[in-house]
Amino acid sequence: MLHTLRRIVQEVNSTRDLNRVLAIIVQRVKAAIHADVCSVYLADEGAFTLLATDGLNAELVGKVRFPPGSGLVGLVAQRTDPLNLDDAQEHPRFQLFTSLNEERYHSFVGIPITHHREVLGVLVAQSESRVRFSHDIVNFLVTIAAQLAGAIINAQATRQIDESEKTENLETKSSIPKKSSIRHDNRPLLGQPGAPGIAIGRAVSIASSVILESIPDRPIDDIDNEINVFHSALDSVRKDIKSLSYQLLADGLPTEDVAVFDAYLLMLDSNTLIDSTINRIKSGNWAAGALRETILEHIKLFGEMENPYLRERVKDIRDLGQCIFNQMQGINDLPLDKLSEKAIIVAEDISATLLADIEKTNISGIVLKRGSRTSHVAILARAMGIPTVVGVNELPVMQLDGSQLVADGYSGKLYISPTETIIKEYSRLICQEEELSEEIRELNGQPATTTDGINIPLYANTGLVADITPSKHSGAEGIGLYRTEYPFMIRQRFPGEEEQSKIYREALQAFVPRPVVLRTLDIGGDKSLSYFPIEEDNPFLGWRGIRVTLDHPEIFMIQLRAMLIASEGLDNLSVLFPMISTISEVEDAIALLERAYRELLTEGYRIQMPKVGVMVEVPSLVFQIKRIASIVDFISIGTNDLIQYLMAVDRNNASVAELYESLHPAVLNAIKMVVDGSHEAGIPVSVCGEMAGDPLAALLLLGMSIDSLSISVGSLPRVKWMIRNFSHQEAKALMKQALTMKDAHVIKQLLTKELEGKGLGGLIRAGR
Helix, strand or coil, rough: CCCHHHHHHHHHHCCCCCCHHHHHHHCCCCCCCCCCEEEEEEEEECCEEEEECCCCCHHCCCCCEEECCCCCHHHHHHEEEEEECCCCHCCCCCCCCCHCCCCCCCEEEEEEEECCCCEEEEEEEEECCCCCCCCHHHHHHHHHHHHHHHHHHHHHHHHHHCCCCCCCCCCEEEEEEECCCCCCCCCCCCCCCEEECEEEEEEEECCCCCCCHHHHCCCCCCCCHHHHHHHHHHHHHHHHHHHHHHHHHHHCHHHHHHHHHHHHHHHHHHCCCCCCCCHHHHCCHHHHHHHHHHHHHHHHHHCCCCCCCCCCHHHHHHHHHHHHHHHHHHCCCCCHHHHCCCCEECCCCCCHHHHCCCCCHHHHEEEECCCCCHHHHHHHHHHHHHCCCCCCCCCCHHHHCCEEEEEEECEEEEEECCHHHHHHHHHHHHHHHHEEEEHHCCCCCCEEEECCEEEEEEEEEECCCCCCCCCCHCCCCCEEEECCCCCHHHCCCCCCHHHHHHHHHHHHHCCCCCCEEEEEEEEECEECCEEEEECCCCCHCCCHHHHHHHCCCCHHHHHHHHHHHHHHCCCCEEEECCCCHHHHHHHHHHHHHHHHHHHHHHHHCCCCEEEEEECCCCCHHHHCCHHCCCCCEEEEEEHHHHHHHHCCCCEEEEEEECCCCCCCCCHHHHHHHHHHHHHHHCCCEEECCHHHHHHHHHHHHHHHHEEEEECCCCCHHHHHHHHHCCCCCHHHHHHHHHHCCCCCHHHHHHHHHHHCCCCCHHHHCCCC
């Protein structure tokens, strides 16, 4: 059975045509279980339509429909559970279609075909005997239905590309019309929001310009010439990256979003990259083959570390290798002749350098099969204002070229060959978005003050960078979270005191006299260092954050001294300790900071002791908050980690992503406990993370009397607009009401209604 299962799945996965996929399923499954009939019914606007059969009257394919909940097929879909009967015709829900010729079939088994909790269809097997199908057969059908759901989604997406395309049929008893009466163009493919906005246009499919593994080995006669080819390619790529970086900065792109190119330059200058490739050339391989081996070696090294951050670095290494090879071969993979302001780039993935090489006005959107919100491409797309959808697992990249698309960067939805109604609706929303953006821009420079006069300072988060400050043009009143791990991640060793001090000084100077909160080194979990690997079975519950730095005071002291040195004469530094779970950790960290302070005073530095805060990310700290508040100057709630620990959900795991919910009552109650306990001790509380940048969640935080919010620059104007349209008293009343509700869904409905009522719906969805 296992061999049969693998063969069927392999055959189906190699086919994109929906008709052929369904034909394979009904034929192969019928033969495998020795049934008399096998059929597939697919969902269409709630009803289930017969789209393939081997054993029933094929002339009724596309014509027999079960309305929602009707018939045995409707019952299976309703129950989302297998139904196994010895005599289907005796069941009260049985509906007989005499023209199907199913009168003589009695035993019946129906298996729901589901994908992300949605019932796509029902797989049915029937036999003449009045004996239930065996448990082994039912289990086999359940297994195959689960594995075939993705193939059906892929095939449906391909059908949307060209509804009129003729399809093949297997030479069998199964008969399927060449053109189905069902339209799937109202059902979008689902991905993740990469960058907000809406894009309507024609797809321009981009294939990977080179598969590194396919570069052959070639013997050479002139070693020096191949080394020159390699160096020349490095120089060209280096110049291109610098030029792109300067151009993006000149165009007004925030400097922290261009920092990815600094990482590329560091990799280009890496001795391991250069020396390893040259040594391979000297061993007799041509430059391209030598480069291939070096890049693949690096990919293997980073890939084996198995954590999300390093997986992103694997992509960067591959992208860089591709850029160098393209320079060697004179390849330009971008189809510039096909790009226009109505073009939507569709690809498995693209490099940040390729994206930066495209003029913003040349494309309307990006859709990628791979990637996540934290990928460099998504970060750049957000900074460049290009609507982007990422992680569309079922995306048929090359088949989409030239197809009409609608990409919704708010919801992560992709419509293929959409109806005129969908296009008109999204066109209307785009016009409203433009009006909204103009209105929000007018708020720049104005404070985030409620209608009853309460001011909520909005600070900026900076991520993946430590040597450049965020744009002050955003209206940020300081830096509420400065992630210092980035310079550690892009180096091949720990950065020294002088290196770190220069980086921190730039951040502090950029915002003086406004506050800058530097978080101490926070590695582990999904952030590791190639030169200091942390290998654990469960890294998110392991050696990370303050646990690492307290165990290595020699590393910690260098960073603390660098922070203090950087603050000399500026006096706007605050220090934040991450991943605190016990009182003793706070006391030990403060003791080291005070030691560094005393040392520097004796060395002649004129510095002040900075304010000290802790991040509340671990649930244990919620229940110790009063004690914690008595020994620190401020509290910062790190909602990203706090939610994943409270909900026992890995926030990087797409399979449980919908359980990661910031509006869950438990999350709201935990945050309120922290705020109330801190305020009783007279200590201010800030919230950082994605929750602070979500207007819905920020409204509840306002109701909790949070003292400040620290958010990404891109989210700042929208949160400010929300705050300026609500009173503190209104927010408190909503918060009180939300805490009585049973789940996040109901709370979200409440808040959405409030925002819509004030004309602020455009903050959380497409349109005005």
